[in-house]
């Protein structure tokens with residue numbers, strides 16, 4: 201039987217048409233009209249004031265820290281319950297991370313955020329906040345705390361395109377936000393990312409993303425930069441994918457609803473804050489019994505079905521041993537019990553029934 205993936209790509213059908221236009225124009229790179237169109241479609245959907253298409257979400261997070269002036273010795277607060285890509289750019293800039301645990305929302309705890317600010321060795325410069333698995337963090341409280349303490353908010357919305365809180369797109373609360381179009385994301389360009397936010401900062405990031413070239417005929421550099429932009433071919437894929445984003449969110453949410461209905465007595469699912477709509481990028485839940493998730497993952501793997509444990513928190517990662525962390529045990533507990541279930545926007549009901557049956561039989 202064909203392998204069932206966690207979150208495979210799901211093309212709209214128009215990608216090749218747009219790619220063909222790019223080839224017809226011969227202008228496959230650098231940049232080009234489809235990159236501009238892709239940026240515009242993200243601005244239109246999220247109401248972000250500016251957008252910059254990049255080679256990855258990680259590049260977006262790196263540029264965000266760079267243009268906010270984060271550097272050696274600066275303290276950067278970050279969600280502990282996330283993927284390493286959220287926080288690696290803190291190390292690229294030789295800044296000092298402090299990891300903060302989550303609360304019952306599975307996203308960053310505002311209470312622990314306050315505690316971290318108090319216990320930090322110096323005033324933190326920025327917070328990298330992850331909206332995990334496409335679900336919103338407690339934005340009202342978190343924005344207020346950041347404002348009161350003059351901390352720059354960078355939203356890692358890599359997994360959360362299509363999510364909203366108080367009617368506002370996730371990724372557009374901070375001065376800068378980032379989306380990913382990695383192969384497993386809700387929409388994909390095979391690889392890619394988007395930095396959104398204040399035009400002045402995004403403009404600065406645009407400059408750094410193309411090797412910090414001064415606007416002169418010859419190559420003049422007063423600063424150092426990166427090669428972080430997206431090709432016109434991938435821009436074309438992005439435009440086609442943006443046309444179906446909303447339908448992909450609805451499909452993912454429908455997948456979640458079936459799991460919730462069928463597995464509600466064996467799994468406690470990641471919650472959704474009242475005033476929000478997550479994109480349910482992955483359906484995730486925890487079993488009551490510690491270690492049960494591994495048994496289920498194994499049973500699914502035997503049937504060629506991919507599932508995974510939840511992200512291992514950053515404060516538990518060997519690479520971050522010794523990093524100051526403000527924790528309450530929540531993310532550790534989730535990691536020891538949690539599972540990500542196959543959540544493709546193209547997952548058909550029959551396959552999902554098969555997944556559900558295996559989960560039920562193995563607990």
Ligand SMILES: Cc1ncc(COP(=O)(O)O)c(C=O)c1O
Nearest residue numbers: 256257258283285286358380382
């Ligand atoms: C939470 C989170 N942050 C950042 C990233 C990095 O995005 P990319 O793979 O596009 O660099 C990802 C996904 O890969 C992610 O899941």
